[in-house]
Amino acid sequence: MNHDSYTDEYIAGILGRARTIAMVGASATSNRPSYFAMKYLLGKGYRVIPVNPGLAGQEILGQPVFAALADVPPPVDIVDIFRSSAAALEVTRDAIRCKDELGIKIVWMQLGVRNGEAAAEAEAAGLLVVMNRCPKIEYGRLSGEIGWAGVNAGGISSKRPLLSGRGVQSHALPGKR
Numbered sequence: 001m002n003h004d005s006y007t008d009e010y011i012a013g014i015l016g017r018a019r020t021i022a023m024v025g026a027s028a029t030s031n032r033p034s035y036f037a038m039k040y041l042l043g044k045g046y047r048v049i050p051v052n053p054g055l056a057g058q059e060i061l062g063q064p065v066f067a068a069l070a071d072v073p074p075p076v077d078i079v080d081i082f083r084s085s086a087a088a089l090e091v092t093r094d095a096i097r098c099k100d101e102l103g104i105k106i107v108w109m110q111l112g113v114r115n116g117e118a119a120a121e122a123e124a125a126g127l128l129v130v131m132n133r134c135p136k137i138e139y140g141r142l143s144g145e146i147g148w149a150g151v152n153a154g155g156i157s158s159k160r161p162l163l164s165g166r167g168v169q170s171h172a173l174p175g176k177r
Contacts, residue, residue, distance in 0.1 A: 003119055003131045012142050014106055014128060015135060016173050018077040019047060022069060022102075024091050025082030026050030028060045033110075034082040035060070037136040044139060044172075049076065069094045075103040080135060085115050092118035096125045110134055143173050 021041060026048075027034045038048045039061055049072050050060045056067035066072050069079065069091070079095040081088050088109050095104050107122045109115065109131040119129045139145075 001119075001123065001129070003114070003116075003129065006130060006133070008142060011130065011133070011138050012173055014078070014108075014130065015139055015142070018106065020049065020076050021046050021078045021080050021108075021135070022049045022051055022072050022076045022104075023080045023082060024051040024069060025087075026052050026055075026060055026065065027082075028055055028058065028065075033134075037080075037082075037110075037134060038063075040136045041139070049073075069098050069102070072098075072102060074101060077103065078106040078108050078135070079104055080108045080110065081113055082110050083113070085109075085113050088113050088115040089118040089121075092122050095127065096121060099125060099127065106130065108133070108135060111137075139173060 023034060023038055025034060026038055029035060038050065041048050042061060042063075048061075048063060050063055050065045051067070051069055051072060052060075052065055053067040055065040056071075058065050069076075076098075079091065081091050083091055092107050092115070095107050098104060104127065106128045107118070107130075109118070109129075111132060111134045114131045119131060122129045
């Protein structure tokens with residue numbers, strides 16, 4: 001797969017089917033990107049499980065923090081990597097080791113995180129891969145919600161957005177169960 005670009009259908013399919021995200025590298029610091037990505041995804045109905053060995057046993061946004069991916073209770077659909085590109089390989093290998101036990105289907109590397117070796121190993125193990133993207137941003141872009149902030153999502157449509165039932169500015173992805 002070409003990891004320089006993804007179709008909207010590929011990303012929307014992943015976000016629409018997923019229920020649980022293990023966020024490796026989650027931070028309890030409220031101004032860190034992982035914190036507000038986690039907060040946003042929780043607000044969209046995802047179960048987000050923070051993984052951070054330095055915070056294990058504590059809570060982030062009311063969710064218990066686990067030391068390692070292997071400690072997380074199943075099921076997990078997406079392993080979201082908020083670590084460096086170099087660290088992504090070991091996290092991906094952990095995801096591959098835990099994929100059957102946890103039900104992992106996707107390895108998602110955050111903005112600025114790219115590791116071709118990790119992607120190749122994940123795909124060889126039957127996992128889908130997304131690199132250099134943020135699920136929070138992609139959800140907002142694909143649902144049309146990001147337009148409420150004045151961001152150009154790259155498309156013009158007269159089609160009404162699908163609302164989530166949480167208010168006029170809370171859009172949902174088509175197909176999200």
